[in-house]
Amino acid sequence: MIKHVEKGSHATAEDLELSKYADLLERRLAHQAEQVDIERAEMDSLAHSISHDLRSPLHIVTGFADLLSRSNGHVLDEKGRHYLERITIATGQLAQMMDEVLTLSRVGRIRMSLGPVDLGPIVNRLVHDLDMTKGDRRISWQVGRMPRVLADATLIREVMASLLSNALKFADPREVARVQVGATSSEGESTIFVRDHGTNANVRQRERGFGESPGQRPSSAQNMGPVRLAYVQRIIRRHGGRLWAESVAGDGVTFYFTIPKDPPETANPREPR
Secondary structure (H helix, E strand, C coil): CCCCCCCCCCCCHHHHHHHHHHHHHHHHHHHHHHHHHHHHHHHHHHHHHHHHHHHHHHHHHHHHHHHHHHHHHHHCCHHHHHHHHHHHHHHHHHHHHHHHHHHHHHHCCCCCEEEEEEHHHHHHHHHHHHHCCCCCCEEEEEECCCCEEEECHHHHHHHHHHHHHHHHHHCCCCCEEEEEEEEEECCCEEEEEEECCCCCCCHHHHHHCCCCCCCCCHHHHHHHHHHHHHHHHHHHHHCCCCEEEEECCCCCEEEEEEEECCCCCCCEECCCC
């Protein structure tokens, strides 16, 4: 906040000049913030339109691939069937990418409703659900004491679901895989982390495959990950926090995000539930 000089009998000419420039600076900053909001809304609208426009040709490709499989699949050799399978997989991946882009464009327009959210039950429920999808893998979930944060309950759950799913996919498959979840607290914010303890730690690899379920094909990782990562990052930014990743050779990648203890100005506070 810029401090203004009160115009009075004791104000010097220098003080008045400083106050004038302070007023001008505030007006320019307000105008720039307004322009950023307009441009962001235009980009979200464009992403929404492109995603919708791409669905028509995608449905045509999907439909003809399905028709070819049902009517002529029996005459195709092994290589032909493999090519057809790859077309089907790719169209499915593209459809999911468009869903992710639509979700990303909408998150900027969602009116957040902030209130106290206990992350402990949310993490425990997500861990339970992911345990049901792990198959024969042995997973050791190491969940520390989770904080109560000021957040939008629905959006913060999506953040935790994406982080945990990503960690489970990359956790070391040998013997017992470990996924660690924890938090630290400082005076102004809470920091939550999810560590996968995977081998050959590589942040870029984790980012490319971000948010996919553990059972998805590895080939999809290079296409869909960054969209989901951008979605999670936008949610955290809307809460006034930060998202980043760090790697340790041989001990996996850790994703961190922060949640300020004071609400962002754009949020809509709600009563505790």
